[in-house]
Amino acid sequence: MEQTKKTWIDYYKKFGIYIFLAAVFIFFAAAAPNFLSYKNIINILRQVSMFGIVVTGVSAVMIGGGMDLSVGGQMAVVGMILGYFMVNMNMGIVPAIVIGIFIGCLFGSLNGLVAVKLHVAPIIVTLSMMLVLQGVAYLITGGYPITGMPEAFTMIGQGYIGVIPVPVIIFVIFIIFGWIVMNKTYLGRHIYALGGNKEAARLAGINVDRLTVFIYAFTGFAASIAAIIMVGRTNASQPGAGSSYPFDCMTAACLGGISISGGEGKISGVVVGVIILGILDNGLVLMGVNSNFQSVVKGLILLAAVAIDCYQVKTKKS
Amino acid sequence: MHKPDSAVFKRKVWAASGSGMRGNMANTILSVREIVKDYPGVRAIDHLSFDVEEGEIHALIGENGAGKSTLIKTLSGAITPTSGTIIVNGREFSKMDPILAKEQGIGVIYQEFTLVPGISAAENVFLGEKTSAGIFVDIKDRERRAKELFDQMHVEIDVSKPVRDLSPACQQIVEIAKAVSKDVKILIMDEPTAPLTVSEVETLFQIVRNLKKRGVTIIYISHRLEELFELADRVTVMRDGAYVGTEKIQDIDRQKLIAMMAGRELKETFPSRNTDLGEEVLRVEHLYGNGDKDISFTLHKGEILGFAGLVGAGRTELMRVIYGADPMESGKIFLHGQEVQIHSCNDAIASGIGYIPEDRKAxxxxxxxxxxxxxxxxxxxxxxxxxxxxxxxxxxxxxxxxxxxxxxxxxxxxxxxxxxxxxxxxxxxxxxxxxxxEIIIFDEPTRGIDVGAKQEIYKLMNELVEGGKSIIMVSSDMPELMGMSDRIVVIYEGVKTGEVAKEEFNQNYILDLASGGNENGTDEKNMD
Known part of the structure; x- marks a missing residue:
């Protein structure tokens, strides 16, 4: 059998996500008031930008065969540290940002190191890290938010370049960066190799341990960038920030075609997944649907996405 | 074909050996008639017929790929034969299924354990069985009954311990107890001694003999020929999926068994090549690691060096050490006379060593x-x-x-x-x-591919060595190994038992070395 058998699943894998995006878009364009307004579209993009950056990081981990539930906790802690340095210690914006990013990468590396050295499953490592960091975020100020960031810093979250919000620009730069890394560099290929077949990757001469640590560090990097935008946008460091991120990120990644078992998925798909979730959030609010029902919709969508992923894996075997 | 010997002779021998519980003609408990099993492109079992007598220990031997495992799976109902019949206790079946096999009292102990590691030995023995009324499991009752079973076998095992904390030998015994608890009449054991140490093997033999005394018929598969002489009553030899013969163990010796296992003609042709062996490219000295002990060999430019051995002899393990996939404990590796340090696959690739693993997909x-x-x-x-x-x-x-x-x-x-x-x-x-x-290690390069593709792979290997590359070839396919190699190194249980030059290629000899025979007559090449 040399020919590829094209099943509807293959077509779904290729186009389904775009059809889904179009359907959601058309639905809300018709059903939700003001959905199509210029202001709302920009609003959606701004809403998804911070989230999308984290999802890009989480997707890299998932393509590499791992998982990261600690991104929300990382964002909260990095956010608190930024606030603490800039407001309580009057540190300059640039050093504060550099330290924040450094700490994000450090948390990520820690996840990777524990997973590699202690052979603990990624879900346990990052779940533990999530709990630890959520606690640490509250411990920094005893639970109080930090407000009053330097004005220049809030520009990162609230400002515009031309008509486009700064977060959106950062998001676009980030996904282009992510896309190039995953598709064009040998590093990206190594990540796909690692997630696709770890033993074959090792035999192909790839230092799988070092690569694993690197991918988690990259996710930490993404989380810290998102934390910077978040603090800038709300002009506050909130210890409870990001708590819904771990699962929202997986929802978007799976929706975008990232395989739970690793090695498959595209950054372009992930972007679409992120935008679909953004449109859902925005459109349902515009329609006045209550937030509990929004959660029901998200849950069903994740289930559908993963079920299709599993179905595909099953047919693969036979 | 070997005709059964006369009953008179049988009686005499049994009386002499002191193991004859039943003096007269034993009943045939299991017969296999004209079994054929075809897989796409390959016939795994070819019109095989043989009989097993009640209460005997019947050894089943054959080279790698002779079809033993397929036969076992046919008997246990894991696979359906293409044609033929299986007769158990006088009842005829065209195929088995796992439930039917169980009903007929057939139990199998596979090479891979089927125990649940986290639960106790007693729980494992009675796994899936309802041993007490109601919805609750009476653990004390199970432990008592498991202990009884182990007492019958004269072994001491802590029945409340999770099996993962037991030694491989004890796990093996739990497997046996599990089979015996299901009132097994025919117990098939596939390489039961492979994971065991010498003293543990003795314990296992004792258990097997006890089972025999209790009237259980045992079909015993092993690569270790010496075990058969200690344990078996009769031995059936298979080759290329076909029946070769059945002999009483007293009537045969090691050399004859090997001749029966090997006596096959080279059916396939192997493409010829024109190469002159060049200088030495690889030298391995006193390599220890991954279960291999003190292995030394050399490889020359343009050479195909074969590695023979039984499955699990440690050939793949050796290659993985050379390739840096598993750590070397001690020893030296030289490339073009220069010692190299290989700590990772990346080091090996950078040094020009390539590895084609046996499990292509994984x-x-x-x-x-x-x-x-x-x-x-x-x-x-x-x-x-x-x-x-x-x-x-x-x-x-x-x-x-x-x-x-x-x-x-x-x-x-x-x-x-x-x-x-x-x-x-x-x-x-x-x-x-x-x-x-520059050096390519082919580990079972033709496993699971069809005949035409095999020829292409052989040709490709020839082209590679003609182009100045050097090849190490690990193969369990003896004709292929002899057809392609310039020299063959033989490994047995992690130790090099011989090195055979092309002029001396001889199936019996290589198989003897691969079964732990000594290299007598050929002088060991000095590595210094």
């Missing part, structure tokens, strides 16, 4: 990825400017190998998953060569 290829993606993955740095992958070079290289190896595909973007086994193997070879390997 270790060789990335199934969801394209042919071209796979082709360059072993040496990505050479196909990139430090950061970005050179896609033009990728396409050219992949197209090059596709043409050279005749990889049948509509496109280089085709996922490797969609290729046939032979073509997948070619992709693995391409991927190894694209990493500029």
């Amino acid at each position: 270790q060789g290829v990335f199934l969801p990825m394209s042919i071209k993606w796979n082709t360059i993955i072993n040496n990505l740095k050479a196909f990139s400017n430090g950061i970005f992958v050179d896609e033009k070079k990728e396409n050219e290289t992949a197209a090059d190998y596709q043409k050279k190896f005749g990889i049948k595909t509509p496109s280089l973007d085709q996922r490797v998953r969609n290729l046939s086994g032979g073509n997948q193997q070619k992709v693995v070879i391409a991927k190894t060569l694209a990493a500029n390997s």
Whole structure:
């Protein structure tokens, strides 16, 4: 059998996500008031930008065969540290940002190191890290938010370049960066190799341990960038920030075609997944649907996405 | 075909050996008649017939791939034979299924344990059985009954301990107890001593003999010939899926058994090649690690060096150490006379060593990825400017190998998953060569691929050595090994038992070495 058998699943894998995006878009364009307004579209993009950056990081981990539930906790802690340095210690914006990013990468590396050295499953490592960091975020100020960031810093979250919000620009730069890394560099290929077949990757001469640590560090990097935008946008460091991120990120990644078992998925798909979730959030609010029902919709969508992923894996075997 | 000996003689021998519980003609408990099992492109069992008598220990032997495992699976109902009948206790069946086999009292102990590691020995013995009324499990009752079973076997095992904390021997015994608890009449044991130490083997033998005393019939499969002389009453030899003969153990010796196992003609032809052996490219000295002990050998430019041995002898383990996939405990590796340190696969690749693993799908290829993606993955740095992958070079290289190896595909973007086994193997070879390997280790290069593709792989190997590369070939297919190699190193249980030059190739001799025989007559080449 040399020919590829094209099943509807293959077509779904290729186009389904775009059809889904179009359907959601058309639905809300018709059903939700003001959905199509210029202001709302920009609003959606701004809403998804911070989230999308984290999802890009989480997707890299998932393509590499791992998982990261600690991104929300990382964002909260990095956010608190930024606030603490800039407001309580009057540190300059640039050093504060550099330290924040450094700490994000450090948390990520820690996840990777524990997973590699202690052979603990990624879900346990990052779940533990999530709990630890959520606690640490509250411990920094005893639970109080930090407000009053330097004005220049809030520009990162609230400002515009031309008509486009700064977060959106950062998001676009980030996904282009992510896309190039995953598709064009040998590093990206190594990540796909690692997630696709770890033993074959090792035999192909790839230092799988070092690569694993690197991918988690990259996710930490993404989380810290998102934390910077978040603090800038709300002009506050909130210890409870990001708590819904771990699962929202997986929802978007799976929706975008990232395989739970690793090695498959595209950054372009992930972007679409992120935008679909953004449109859902925005459109349902515009329609006045209550937030509990929004959660029901998200849950069903994740289930559908993963079920299709599993179905595909099953047919693969036979 | 060997005719059964006369009953008179049988009686005499049994009386003499002191093991004759039943003086007279034993009943045939299990017969296999004209069993055939076909897989696509290969006949695993070929019109096999043999009889097992009630209460005997019947050994079943044959080379790797002789069809023993397939036969066991046929008897246990794991697979359905293409044709033929199985007669158990006088009842005829065209096939078995697991439930039917159980009803007929057939139990199998596979090479891989089927125990649940986290639960106790007692729980494992009665796994899946309802041993007490109601919905609650009476654990004390189970433990008591498991203990009874172990007492009958005269072994001491803590029945409340999780089996993962037991030694391999004890786990093996739990497996046996599990089978025996189901009132098994015919117990099939597939290589039961493979994971055991010498003293544990003795314990196992004692248990097997006890089972026999209780009237259980045992079909015993082993690679270790000496075990058969200690344990078995009769032995049946299989070769290439067919029946060779059945002998009483007293009537046969090791040499005869080996002759029966090996006595096959070389049916396949192997393409010839013109190479002159060049200088030494690889020398391994006193290598220890991964279960292998004190292994030394050399490889020359343009040579195909074969590695013979039984499955599990430690050949793959050795290759993985040389390739840096598993750590070396001690020893030295020299490339072109220079000692090299290989600590990772990357070191090996950088030194020009390539490895084509035995399990193609699990270790060789990335199934969801394209042919071209796979082709360059072993040496990505050479196909990139430090950061970005050179896609033009990728396409050219992949197209090059596709043409050279005749990889049948509509496109280089085709996922490797969609290729046939032979073509997948070619992709693995391409991927190894694209990493500029000078020394290529082929581990079971033709396993699971059809005859035509095999010939292509052989030709390709010849072209490689003619082009100045050197090959190490691990194969369990004796004709293939003898047909392709310039020299053969034989490994038995992690130790090198011999090295045979092409002029001395002889199946019986190699098989003898592979079964732990001594190298007498040939002098060991001095590695200094």
